[in-house]
Amino acid sequence: MPRNLIIALLLCTLLLCTSADKPKRKSSKIQIALLLDVSGSMAGLINQAKGQFWRMVNELTKATRNGQNVRIELSILSYGGDTLAQNDYIQLHTLLTTDVDLVSTELFKLRDGGLSEYCGQAIQMAVDSLNWSPGKKDLKVIFIAGNEMFDQGNVDYRQACKEARKRRIIVNTVYCGSEQLGVDELWASGAKIARGKYLQINIDTTYQLANTLWDDKIIEFNSRLNSTYIPFGDMGDKALRRQKRSDENAMLLGNAYMRERVMFKISEYYNNPHWDLVDTFNRDTSILSRLKKSELPLNMSAMTHKRRTRYLQEKQMEREVYQQGVRVYCEKAREFLISAGKEDGFTPSLDNSIINTIKEQGTALGYKFE
Numbered sequence: 001m002p003r004n005l006i007i008a009l010l011l012c013t014l015l016l017c018t019s020a021d022k023p024k025r026k027s028s029k030i031q032i033a034l035l036l037d038v039s040g041s042m043a044g045l046i047n048q049a050k051g052q053f054w055r056m057v058n059e060l061t062k063a064t065r066n067g068q069n070v071r072i073e074l075s076i077l078s079y080g081g082d083t084l085a086q087n088d089y090i091q092l093h094t095l096l097t098t099d100v101d102l103v104s105t106e107l108f109k110l111r112d113g114g115l116s117e118y119c120g121q122a123i124q125m126a127v128d129s130l131n132w133s134p135g136k137k138d139l140k141v142i143f144i145a146g147n148e149m150f151d152q153g154n155v156d157y158r159q160a161c162k163e164a165r166k167r168r169i170i171v172n173t174v175y176c177g178s179e180q181l182g183v184d185e186l187w188a189s190g191a192k193i194a195r196g197k198y199l200q201i202n203i204d205t206t207y208q209l210a211n212t213l214w215d216d217k218i219i220e221f222n223s224r225l226n227s228t229y230i231p232f233g234d235m236g237d238k239a240l241r242r243q244k245r246s247d248e249n250a251m252l253l254g255n256a257y258m259r260e261r262v263m264f265k266i267s268e269y270y271n272n273p274h275w276d277l278v279d280t281f282n283r284d285t286s287i288l289s290r291l292k293k294s295e296l297p298l299n300m301s302a303m304t305h306k307r308r309t310r311y312l313q314e315k316q317m318e319r320e321v322y323q324q325g326v327r328v329y330c331e332k333a334r335e336f337l338i339s340a341g342k343e344d345g346f347t348p349s350l351d352n353s354i355i356n357t358i359k360e361q362g363t364a365l366g367y368k369f370e
Helices: 003-021 043-060 100-107 119-129 157-166 179-184 187-193 215-226 236-253 255-265 277-283 305-339 350-363
Strands: 029-037 063-065 071-079 090-092 139-146 170-176 198-201 367-369
Touching: 029 043, 029 119, 029 350, 043 071, 043 100, 043 139, 043 236, 043 255, 043 350, 071 100, 071 119, 090 119, 100 236, 119 139, 119 157, 139 350, 157 170, 157 187, 170 179, 170 187, 170 350, 179 187, 179 198, 187 198, 198 350, 215 236, 215 255, 215 305, 236 255, 255 305, 277 305, 350 367
Parallel strands: 029 071, 029 139, 139 170, 170 198
Antiparallel strands: 063 367, 071 090
16 A cells, blocks of 8 residues: 555544544533512512513523533522512522523513511522532622612621632622612622622613514424424423413513524523433434334324334424424514614613623623624
């Protein structure tokens, strides 16, 4: 065999071995804990959080690091309510999770009512109780939003913020009121200690998303898209109901809000292998060989293995068609909003405060945003 050919074969073998042995780079994370004041004066804040949730999440999906998509994890914690006195009126609704339907469902359960707004305790609970990443380059952020004095309660907010900083968790404070009053009530102090930003928003103004001519089409395709989800296992039916509830909650706010919700559902971030058989099959075709009949939906339990496989392949193809339909109309809607000047990233609202701050703090850690 010619010497040059031998060398070429050896080089190819070496490259293949190196590629096979090279560990897959772990996805970077953006972890966001949203701490919301739900006391009696905070209806405006809660409404903004609900109405702006899907737009905020869609903006987060634009993040990349080292050319890779990042893992987005969200958590909801409420404080200042009128229940759970034994926990200083603080409730942790979800851990940090990629299950955005779960976060959305818990968010829409929030109601205002209560008096005791203990910011120090809320921050301490978020720092101690959530599943924060140990990664130094992962972006770990708390946004605490509300008003009244920041130093209420038995936990010193300064100590809680110092503990967050020690864990590389940034604490951003969002004051619902005038900027100077927030400074006077120590919200700026909390942010400074935890190397975060002090932000101010107006919760007395309702910021409406603009409708477009294509929203009805997007909603129509979403109904078809939902028919491709096949629940399985112990979590399936409950998760499917949660998906439906998240759709209903968005629709209650209006077509424009539902448009934002559906935009997220066609992104690669909306992936549900823990309960949807189509997503699971797409990841691992051998799943059908491992599932018991009792774990399958009723209509699939009587099918042969070959028919089940074909059924899932058909549902997978249907989903891709409906997703593409949504993409076409979402792009038309986006172009219209930009040309009409309806895309506003500067209004001092909760979503803009969070989005712009995440972009600034993420950029400092090497994240990029479209």
